[in-house]
Amino acid sequence: xxxxxxxxxxxxxxxxxxxxxxxxxxxxxxxxxxxxxxxxxxxxxxxxxxxxxxxxxxxxxxxxxxxxxxxxxxxxxxxxxxxxxxxxxxxxxxxxxxxxxxxxxxxxxxxxxxxxxxxxxxxxxxxxxxxxxxxxxxxxxxxxxxxxxxxxxxxxxxxxxxxxxxxxxxxxxxxxxxxxxxxxxxxxxxxxxxxxxxxxxxxxxxxxxxxxxxxxxxxxxxxxxxxxxxxxxxxxxxxxxxxxxxxxxxxxxxxxxxxxxxxxxxxxxxxxxxxxxxxxxxxxxxxxxxxxxxxxxxxxxxxxxxxxxxxxxxxxxxxxxxxxxxxxxxxxxxxxxxxxxxxxxxxxxxxxxxxxxxxxxxxxxxxxxxxxxxxxxxxxxxxxxxxxxxxxxxxxxxxxx
Numbered sequence: 535x536x537x538x539x540x541x542x543x544x545x546x547x548x549x550x551x552x553x554x555x556x557x558x559x560x561x562x563x564x565x566x567x568x569x570x571x572x573x574x575x576x577x578x579x580x581x582x583x584x585x586x587x588x589x590x591x592x593x594x595x596x597x598x599x600x601x602x603x604x605x606x607x608x609x610x611x612x613x614x615x616x617x618x619x620x621x622x623x624x625x626x627x628x629x630x631x632x633x634x635x636x637x638x639x640x641x642x643x644x645x646x647x648x649x650x651x652x653x654x655x656x657x658x659x660x661x662x663x664x665x666x667x668x669x670x671x672x673x674x675x676x677x678x679x680x681x682x683x684x685x686x687x688x689x690x691x692x693x694x695x696x697x698x699x700x701x702x703x704x705x706x707x708x709x710x711x712x713x714x715x716x717x718x719x720x721x722x723x724x725x726x727x728x729x730x731x732x733x734x735x736x737x738x739x740x741x742x743x744x745x746x747x748x749x750x751x752x753x754x755x756x757x758x759x760x761x762x763x764x765x766x767x768x769x770x771x772x773x774x775x776x777x778x779x780x781x782x783x784x785x786x787x788x789x790x791x792x793x794x795x796x797x798x799x800x801x802x803x804x805x806x807x808x809x810x811x812x813x814x815x816x817x818x819x820x821x822x823x824x825x826x827x828x829x830x831x832x833x834x835x836x837x838x839x840x841x842x843x844x845x846x847x848x849x850x851x852x853x854x855x856x857x858x859x860x861x862x863x864x865x866x867x868x869x870x871x872x873x874x875x876x877x878x879x880x881x882x883x884x885x886x887x888x889x890x891x892x893x894x895x896x897x898x899x900x901x902x903x904x905x906x907x908x909x910x911x912x913x914x915x916x917x918x919x920x921x922x923x924x925x926x927x928x929x930x931x932x933x934x935x
Contacts (some may be wrong), residue, residue, distance in 0.1 A: 540860035540863075543872070546859075547857060547873070551850075551853045552883055553849045554833075556847070557843075557845040561582065561839070561842050564702025566836065568834075574836065578826075579674040579823050580670070580807050581829035583673045583799060584804055584807060587797075587799035587800045587803065588796070588849045589847050589848060591793055591800055593852060594727035594854070598789050609655075612794070614923040620693075662798055666707075666795050667772075668773040668776065669773055670803055675765045676763070683760065685884045686881045686884055686890055686892065687759075689878075689884065690729055691767065693935035697801075708832075712913075714913050721903070721905060722903050725900065725904075728898055728902060729900060729903070732895025732896050738926060755787075761779065789855070798864060806818075807826040807829070808824050811824070857869065857873075
């Protein structure tokens with residue numbers, strides 16, 4: 535049963551996110567207009583986020599309701615009943631304090647417990663909202679980076695989340711890391727530098743002024759894309775470190791976190807999409823008054839965008855379910871291994887489907903990056919194995935007593 539569950543999780547993560555990656559790259563290139571006279575690029579990243587987060591929140595809710603126990607309340611199902619129940623203390627006479635003659639005397643403790651519950655729930659929801667703000671802010675930078683760097687470079691950069699996660703954990707929560715992680719960071723940085731430095735291919739769309747005399751991308755253009763990617767990764771690092779903090783402080787499941795974060799993301803992006811914002815580079819690149827109206831008008835005049843948009847939203851929502859299912863039943867080590875190999879196959883699939891041309895130096899840079907991440911996975915596996923050996927020895931000692 536465990537093997538079948540793992541096989542299902544691996545198949546789900548691979549299939550959903552490989553299809554998601556193909557749709558994401560397709561959405562980054564121009565679409566032919568309805569009359570066939572022009573080709574334009576979809577410029578509504580927040581609308582993309584709204585579609586995916588809405589479906590993700592709905593799929594998480596369906597999953598939670600399907601897996602719920604019959605005696606659970608709504609607050610327990612949604613993971614907002616986070617405060618521990620008050621436990622009666624026993625005095626020296628063997629009687630519970632606050633109970634006499636069959637009646638319960640709270641002595642003010644009940645009100646304190648209600649306040650504690652409200653405070654705990656409020657702080658949990660604020661953490662979810664914080665993650666949602668980070669995700670909403672990060673998405674436009676990742677989408678904009680594809681106008682300046684190729685999709686394989688984007689995938690390779692997204693494979694290096696360890697660097698911003700470490701940085702944000704140190705800056706925001708004062709956490710420390712093992713020495714080997716700094717070696718991993720150095721290898722990842724070197725690999726990314728090689729990949730960007732040896733690249734000769736231009737992205738799907740760029741401005742003519744950004745090319746040099748040979749029609750290739752200038753270093754300044756690649757630098758802009760790299761900056762956008764680094765901003766995206768830094769905000770992603772803040773998101774992951776905040777999620778770690780939520781798991782450490784509150785008793786919630788991955789699906790409950792998935793539901794609330796995506797619900798808040800949907801609300802945030804929906805509100806921003808209907809505001810008449812001016813043109814803002816990266817954050818609001820649409821020329822229309824509202825992003826929602828611009829997105830709907832683009833869909834009307836460019837109907838070929840509907841299929842990749844639906845594919846992007848649906849596969850992203852279902853893929854998150856497999857991610858959290860893997861995390862819940864098999865732990866972060868297995869999840870890291872699956873996502874690492876998945877991103878490698880994503881890059882290879884992008885090269886084959888969209889005919890990207892990578893130089894030998896870029897292949898070498900990619901190898902250095904994945905070697906660095908593999909070091910991290912190997913050390914984690916070694917640590918987990920050592921902990922299991924210690925646990926088994928402790929169990930054996932208890933049995934001999």
